Each structure stands twice: as structure tokens, then as C-alpha cells.
Amino acid sequence: MTTSPATATSTDEKDAPDARGAALVTGASRGIGRAIAERIADAGWDVAVNYRADKAAAHAVVERIRAGGRRSVAVAADVTEPDSVARAVAETEERLGPIEVLVNNVGEFFLKPLSSMSLDEWRFVIDSNLSSAFYTSRAVLPGMRRRKRGRIVNVGLSPVHMVRAAPNVAAYAVAKTGIVVMSLSMAVEEAPYGITVNCVSPGLIDNGHLPPEQGRWMRKRVPMGRMGRAEEVAEAVVFLVSDRASYVSGANLAVSGGWDWQNRPTDHDDDVAGLFLGDDSG
Numbered sequence: 001m002t003t004s005p006a007t008a009t010s011t012d013e014k015d016a017p018d019a020r021g022a023a024l025v026t027g028a029s030r031g032i033g034r035a036i037a038e039r040i041a042d043a044g045w046d047v048a049v050n051y052r053a054d055k056a057a058a059h060a061v062v063e064r065i066r067a068g069g070r071r072s073v074a075v076a077a078d079v080t081e082p083d084s085v086a087r088a089v090a091e092t093e094e095r096l097g098p099i100e101v102l103v104n105n106v107g108e109f110f111l112k113p114l115s116s117m118s119l120d121e122w123r124f125v126i127d128s129n130l131s132s133a134f135y136t137s138r139a140v141l142p143g144m145r146r147r148k149r150g151r152i153v154n155v156g157l158s159p160v161h162m163v164r165a166a167p168n169v170a171a172y173a174v175a176k177t178g179i180v181v182m183s184l185s186m187a188v189e190e191a192p193y194g195i196t197v198n199c200v201s202p203g204l205i206d207n208g209h210l211p212p213e214q215g216r217w218m219r220k221r222v223p224m225g226r227m228g229r230a231e232e233v234a235e236a237v238v239f240l241v242s243d244r245a246s247y248v249s250g251a252n253l254a255v256s257g258g259w260d261w262q263n264r265p266t267d268h269d270d271d272v273a274g275l276f277l278g279d280d281s282g
Helices: 031-042 055-067 082-096 119-147 170-193 212-219 230-241
Strands: 022-025 046-051 072-076 099-104 150-155 195-202 252-255
Touching: 022 031, 022 082, 031 046, 031 055, 031 099, 031 230, 046 055, 046 082, 055 072, 072 082, 082 099, 082 119, 099 119, 099 230, 119 150, 119 170, 119 195, 150 170, 150 230, 170 195, 170 252, 195 230, 230 252
Parallel strands: 022 046, 022 099, 046 072, 099 150, 150 195, 195 252
Antiparallel strands: none
């Protein structure tokens, strides 16, 4: 990232540097990922919209970004597979140019005790939330190092404490704790190359398709009395990839309305367990 003032006159255009490369957002066909992709495009970046299965939704995001005047492509890839990640990175750079912003948004969630979680479910949660971020970061870092600039933002989970533990979500908690550890480690390792690495940790966010009973259950747990919006998470991401955050690295920014996963009550988890199975982040 350059540190010279941007020449554009709008606030959004100042979020991106004068010499812009491309942004790759994983799991960007819907929800938080879609909001991040669209907001980064509004800020002046060309955006690769990664998706795993929902091609139509991904292309809808691409069309919205193009309508706003930025270049955008849909890139199909299973980011839990290193070879698939390598192809996605190569395709993005061939079609849009060097990747200078990477947002690792993909993350699957299961509400189950460890005793009943299958091996495949465990691997899927860990690979989706943690391994995928490692694979994509490893793929883009050589180019960022050569260019001496880059922004990586990993999506974690509020609270921002280093250790997370809670019944029924062990795999997810382990993976999101790993995201924070990885982000802070990379921040130190990549600082000499002009690359910043940060974490944005959402709380309970309305993804736009929550069943009413799930939404009520979640809102009761937030001190602010409402769920967050995907656009509020996107604003935090855009700040961290902008030149305004050129000296911010190793940060973990909570977007949670004061919600804290720690010490949450679990007496009625069984009543809603079925609401959380099989969520696809795109």
C-alpha cells in the first residue's frame, strides 16, 4: 500500500491508494462476505468475488459491483483445498491484476457437543475457518512481499480475547482462536515487507436470512439490544485495508455491540441446535 494522499475527492475513494491492485474476498456470494466485497468496491477497489457453490449469487454481487464502476469477477474455489486456492489466486491476478487486499471471510458453524460431532464435521469447521485462511494467505504473500505492500484481514469472532471456550461450539472456538493467533503472528512476520495483517471479530450479525425464532434468541444476548449488520462489519474491514490504517497491524477489532461469547448461558442451546446446522457461507 502506498502512503501518499489519494487524489480522488470522495471519502470512499480516499479509502484506497492511488496505485490500486485487486481485492479477493472469500465466501463473498452472500451475507458478511457480500457486504465486504461491495463496500471494498465502493471504496475504489476491483474485487474478485469468491464462492464455492452459489454461482448465481456470486454473479449478482459481481453485477452490482460493475454497476458501480469497478471491475469484478466471480471466482469459484473451495478454499479448504490448497490447489483450488492456488487456481483462484492465479485467476484473480490474470483477470484483475495483483492481489493487494485479501479478506478471509469463509467460516462454517455447527452447534454440537464434541461427543456427537463427526470427524468430517470437525475437519470441515477447522478447515473452513482456519486452514482456508492459511492457504489463501500463503498463496498471496509472495506477490505482496515482492511489491512491498498488502493488506490481509481475517474474520474472527467476538470477543477479542486470545482464548475462547464454550460448550457446543468447541471446533468453532478452536478455529477462531487460531485465526487470532495466526493474524498476530503474521503481522509481525510480514511487517518488514509493508504488509499489514489484522482481524475483524463480529458478534451476532443478522445475515439476512435468519428464521425469526433464531433472531429473537440472538438479540436477547446482545447488550446493545440488536443484532449487528453485515455492512457494519464491512466498514471495519474497509478501514483496515485503507491508508488510514497504514500503521495498524496485529489488531483485533470487535464489531459486536458489547456481546461477549464468554460466560454465555447454554441452558436453551438444545432448543435451537437445528437452526445452525448446514449453514453455507458461499
